[in-house]
Amino acid sequence: MARKTMRNPFGRIKWIIKESDAIIEVVDARDIEGTRNQAIEKLARGKRLIIAINKSDLTNERPILKTRLDYVYVSSKKKQGKKKLLDLIVQNTKKDHLKVGILGYPDVGKSSLINYLVGRKAVKTGATPGVTKGKQYIRISERILLIDSPGVYPRKEGRISLVMKSAVDIDKFEDPEEVALRVISLFIKKNPNRLFEYFDIKPSNNPNKILNSIAERRKLILKAGELNIYEAAKILIRDYQKGKLKL
Ligand SMILES: Nc1nc2c(ncn2[C@@H]2O[C@H](COP(=O)(O)OP(=O)(O)OP(=O)(O)O)[C@@H](O)[C@H]2O)c(=O)[nH]1
Numbered sequence: 232m233a234r235k236t237m238r239n240p241f242g243r244i245k246w247i248i249k250e251s252d253a254i255i256e257v258v259d260a261r262d263i264e265g266t267r268n269q270a271i272e273k274l275a276r277g278k279r280l281i282i283a284i285n286k287s288d289l290t291n292e293r294p295i296l297k298t299r300l301d302y303v304y305v306s307s308k309k310k311q312g313k314k315k316l317l318d319l320i321v322q323n324t325k326k327d328h329l330k331v332g333i334l335g336y337p338d339v340g341k342s343s344l345i346n347y348l349v350g351r352k353a354v355k356t357g358a359t360p361g362v363t364k365g366k367q368y369i370r371i372s373e374r375i376l377l378i379d380s381p382g383v384y385p386r387k388e389g390r391i392s393l394v395m396k397s398a399v400d401i402d403k404f405e406d407p408e409e410v411a412l413r414v415i416s417l418f419i420k421k422n423p424n425r426l427f428e429y430f431d432i433k434p435s436n437n438p439n440k441i442l443n444s445i446a447e448r449r450k451l452i453l454k455a456g457e458l459n460i461y462e463a464a465k466i467l468i469r470d471y472q473k474g475k476l477k478l
């Protein structure tokens with residue numbers, strides 16, 4: 232898969248859905264409807280789609296969902312619901328090998344659910360959104376292979392204005408690069424020199440190049456030696472939100 236597709240959350244979920252025999256959409260029991268993702272449910276039409284309502288240890292409510300999809304209440308923390316979820320995955324299929332994509336909003340517990348299903352800490356989990364960075368395969372049995380990936384949320388209008396007003400924490404964004412590029416474009420239009428001076432970088436009118444320059448200048452390098460664009464984007468947006476970097 233092209234790296235560009237992987238970086239784009241929708242490209243990635245499309246790819247994962249295509250690759251999978253079944254999809255588990257993980258949602259948060261405290262806000263089930265709010266953490267269901269129309270895009271995922273639409274793209275997964277025609278595939279087996281199961282809603283895993285995770286974090287059910289955090290609420291006693293067990294509403295009946297208005298959906299024809301199968302769903303199950305689970306708690307990765309309390310280790311509840313595994314059997315029913317596994318039964319649902321293999322229901323109505325004779326396939327010997329099943330790839331199952333685990334999708335959902337950031338921080339709903341996709342990776343925790345995988346660790347629970349596999350019975351050991353196979354993937355990284357954490358209290359902030361955006362813990363899972365890339366796509367990962369985790370075999371839980373001879374028959375079932377799970378795919379973990381970063382969380383996704385619906386592409387909403389007005390994200391940029393929310394960021395500009397600091398109404399949202401940039402850590403809540405799975406894809407800060409996209410927002411950073413838009414912030415950079417805004418500077419290019421309104422006050423490019425301020426941005427170049429602030430980061431002490433070479434002028435350019437290419438947002439991607441500018442973001443790369445920021446990562447280079449700040450020596451943001453990943454272990455593999457690649458530029459850490461993700462971190463550069465966050466720094467840019469945080470500084471902009473805090474008002475340190477003024478337009
Ligand atoms: N109480 C409770 N907390 C949970 C449960 N599952 C996960 N968590 C917590 O939720 C947080 C996020 O868990 P992750 O598994 O990293 O979530 P994720 O969906 O993989 O997140 P990203 O990879 O960032 O999209 C962590 O602090 C977990 O400990 C659960 O069933 N109950």
Ligand SMILES: [Mg+2]
Pocket residue numbers: 341342343355356362363379380381382
């Ligand atoms: Mg994760």
